[in-house]
Amino acid sequence: MKWSLLELRKYQDMPLTFEETLDLKNELMERDNQIIDLAPVNVKGLVTVGKQEYLLHYTANTVITLPSTRSLEPVELPLQFSVDEVFMTPEQYQQKDELVPEEEILILETQTLDLSDSVADNLLLEIPMQILSEEERNTNELPSGDDWEVxxxxxxxxxxxxxxxxxxxxxxxxxxxxxxxxxx
Known part of the structure; x- marks a missing residue:
């Protein structure tokens, strides 16, 4: 889902609310070859248009299937996360005040605000380093084989x-x- 910046200026007095279901499976599987499957992502939030920035706030819910970091067996991992992002055009960025740290600002390269890109990027950031199945979490037994063990x-x-x-x-x-x- 994309909004043009001209369209968003209509919502300066009142936030634009949205609720979408995004199919990001193919895009994310291309970006990260560890992803086995991804359910449609339910996204609910709002866009607030200020004089110097565009604030995007949403919560996302989905189920992602990844290999276990211990046994490589597929594990379904439910993900629910909230995101707050500040977007600025290059012109707005040059006129920004010092209250917003530079690290928290995303500069818009086009005249559109793309929800799909934001959700995809943040979903990849939410993937944990260690993924274990329910059985692996409940046991202390680590894998082993001929002449090796973890x-x-x-x-x-x-x-x-x-x-x-x-x-x-x-x-x-x-x-x-x-x-x-x-x-x-």
Whole structure:
């Protein structure tokens, strides 16, 4: 869904409310090859037109299917997030006051405000780093195979500490017995 900036100027006195269902599956699958599936995204929000900016506020709901970071099995992950964005034209940006930090401003490159682009970008930002199925969350068992296994950091540290305690450098083994003889 796109709005032209001329069209949005009609809403300077009153915000423009919207409720849309966007099909972003193909676009997001091209941008991120990890995405297996994406349900239609329900978006509800408003656009407020100010003298120096365009404020876009919305909430988005969808279900995204991604591979588990542990087993690569498909996991359906419900996502619900809110977004507040400030858009300015290049002319408005040059005349902006210092109250709005520069990092929070998105500059419009065209004379349109595109909801689909904003939702797609923010949806990609909402994907968590670790994705686990319900079964994987409820168990502490990590995958393993022939001559390999996945360890947690704590298990790895314990394993390294026990190796240090049990292994003695063969070059120093004779010295260790020397101290035992002196104590007797």
């Amino acid at each position: 360890l947690s950091e704590e298990d790895y540290q314990r394993q390294q500490e026990s190796k240090e305690q049990t292994t003695t450098d063969p070059r120093l083994a004779k010295l260790a017995s020397l101290f035992e003889e002196e104590e007797e």
